[in-house]
Amino acid sequence: MQKFPFDAIGFDLDGTLLDTFRDLGAAVNHALVLGGFAEVSVETSKDLIGGGAKIMLARAVDAQGGLPADEFKQLYKAMLTYYSAHNAIHTVPYPGVREALVDLANKGVRMAVVTNKFEGFARDVLSQLDLIGAFETVIGGDSMGKGEDGQFLAKPHPAPVIAAREATGNGHMAFIGDSTYDVRAARGAGVPVVAAAYGYCDMPPHELGADVVIDSFPELIPALEAIGSAS
Numbered sequence: 001m002q003k004f005p006f007d008a009i010g011f012d013l014d015g016t017l018l019d020t021f022r023d024l025g026a027a028v029n030h031a032l033v034l035g036g037f038a039e040v041s042v043e044t045s046k047d048l049i050g051g052g053a054k055i056m057l058a059r060a061v062d063a064q065g066g067l068p069a070d071e072f073k074q075l076y077k078a079m080l081t082y083y084s085a086h087n088a089i090h091t092v093p094y095p096g097v098r099e100a101l102v103d104l105a106n107k108g109v110r111m112a113v114v115t116n117k118f119e120g121f122a123r124d125v126l127s128q129l130d131l132i133g134a135f136e137t138v139i140g141g142d143s144m145g146k147g148e149d150g151q152f153l154a155k156p157h158p159a160p161v162i163a164a165r166e167a168t169g170n171g172h173m174a175f176i177g178d179s180t181y182d183v184r185a186a187r188g189a190g191v192p193v194v195a196a197a198y199g200y201c202d203m204p205p206h207e208l209g210a211d212v213v214i215d216s217f218p219e220l221i222p223a224l225e226a227i228g229s230a231s
Helices: 021-034 043-048 053-062 069-085 097-106 119-128 159-167 180-188 217-230
Strands: 008-011 110-114 137-139 173-177 193-196 212-214
Touching: 008 159, 021 043, 021 053, 021 069, 043 053, 053 069, 069 119, 097 110, 097 217, 110 159, 119 137, 137 159, 159 173, 159 180, 173 180, 173 217, 180 193, 193 217, 212 217
Parallel strands: 008 110, 008 173, 110 137, 173 193, 193 212
Antiparallel strands: none
8 A cells, every 4th residue: 555645734723624613703702792783694704714813803803903012902802712612613523534544543644733823722622522632732822922023933934834834743744725825835835735715714725835736634644645646
C-alpha cells in the first residue's frame, strides 16, 4: 500500500471542520442589540466570518455607522461573554469530518487545529463535540502572543501554521481552510493548501489560490493524495 503523502494536516476551524455560523451570528446579534443596532440575518452572518470574532463584530457595526473605540471594546467584551456561554448550541461538524479524522489517524497522520478563534473557545467547542482528542494541538488567534505592532500573530501571519507543523513533528504538512487568511498563512509557511468551497469563503473558492479546491469534507483525503502524487 502506498504511504499517505503527508505526515501532518493542519485544519482551520470555522467553515472548515465546524459549521459555526449560527452560534457566531447569535453572539453578534446579542452585541448589536446591546449597542442599539439592528440585528443581522443569521444566514448572512456567514459573510462576516473570517479573521476572528473582533473583525466579525467590527464588520457588522461598521455597516451600521460604527462606534467609538471605547464603546466598541465594551460591545466586543459582551459578545465574547455571550459566545462563551452559547458556543456549541447549533454548531456541528460538517458531514464526513468525524469519519475522515478517524481515517487520517489510522494512516498515522498527526493533526492540528489552527484558528483565529481564541484558543480557549476553540478547545471548548471541540471538547463539547467530542473532537478534541483527534488533535495534537489547538492554536488559536491568541496563542502566539502579539507582534511588535501589538496585534496577535494570527492568520494570515504564517506563525500559527509553522507552530502547528512543529507541534506535529516537523514532517511534510498540508493545510485546509476556507479563506484568504488560511491560504496566505499556509503559503507563508511553505505548506500546500486545500480550499474548502463549502465553507465561509471570503472570495470565490477557485480564486483563493489554493493547490486544490474541495466541495465537501469527504473529498479531502483524495485531494491530499492527488497533491502528494503531483509533488
